[in-house]
Amino acid sequence: MDTPEPMTDDELAEIEEVANAATPGPWHVRLLDDDYAMNLVAISTVPDTGLGERWPDFDHHENVAATLVQQPRYVDVADERWDENAQFIAEARQNIPRLIAEIRRLRQLLATKDQSVGES
Structure with missing residues (x-):
């Protein structure tokens, strides 16, 4: 597997923009049912009740x-995951915004370290 190119600040900003435009979190997995969906596996803004x-x-x-939406087979991935x-x-x-913040924090640490090395 090839090593990907480092992510640019612009690419990171684009990912953040997409995340910020999505429905606010947190999101939860819910197992629902009805005569049409049959065992619907959904991503929801409210927790599963069980x-x-x-x-x-x-x-x-x-x-x-x-x-997963089984009846009719609208959503049913072949690997059954x-x-x-x-x-x-x-x-x-929840994790994408956290990862963006962590990347920015680490980049800031590196920039600060590089500045202090350059001043020595």
């Missing part, structure tokens, strides 16, 4: 995305 609510007992406005994909998406909402 009850597997069936529509209309859940508000569709709370769902950001789905990784619905739960894993949902967890990744939900955690990305």
Whole structure:
């Protein structure tokens, strides 16, 4: 695998812009159900209750995305990693902004260190 080029400040800013434009977090994985979705695995703005609510007992406005919608087969990834994909998406909402902040913090530390070495 090739080593990727270092990320530029502009690229980091673009990622941050996309993250800031998304529905605010935190996001959660919810396991829902209804006659059409059947075992819907959703990414939601509210936590899962553990009850597997069936529509209309859940508000569709709370769902950001789905990784499994079985009837009809609208969303059903071939490797069957619905739960894993949902967890990744939900955690990305919180982790991407944290990673951006960490990259900026580390870059600032390096810049400060480089300045102090240059002054010696």
